[in-house]
Amino acid sequence: MRQQTRPSKEPAEKVVQDIRRATRKHYSAEEKIRIVLEGLRGEDSIAELCRREGIAQNLYYRWSKDAWRAIRPGPPPQTRSSDCGARPRRSRRWSPI
Numbered sequence: 734m735r736q737q738t739r740p741s742k743e744p745a746e747k748v749v750q751d752i753r754r755a756t757r758k759h760y761s762a763e764e765k766i767r768i769v770l771e772g773l774r775g776e777d778s779i780a781e782l783c784r785r786e787g788i789a790q791n792l793y794y795r796w797s798k799d800a801w802r803a804i805r806p807g808p809p810p811q812t813r814s815s816d817c818g819a820r821p822r823r824s825r826r827w828s829p830i
Contacts, residue, residue, distance in 0.1 A: 765796045765799075768786055768788070768793065769793070769796050769797045772797065773797075
């Protein structure tokens with residue numbers, strides 16, 4: 734049996750990867766605030782806004798959380814209230830009960 738040797742990463746692939754890193758868009762604080770405020774207006778859905786701006790939804794939500802922390806120190810408001818009458822969540826661990 735022959736042992737197969739795996740070639741190391743091709744130089745062309747490394748060059749392409751370096752170009753992608755260098756051309757990644759960096760948003761200024763003003764752009765981030767503009768996008769978050771536009772999302773808060775509620776004229777379009779967050780998904781549509783993110784598609785139009787070319788960002789991932791989780792990046793939008795991270796920016797909005799950062800903006801909240803900048804305005805008010807402490808935890809951001811909860812999206813789900815624990816006292817809304819819903820049943821308490823069961824543990825994900827299996828139990829015989």
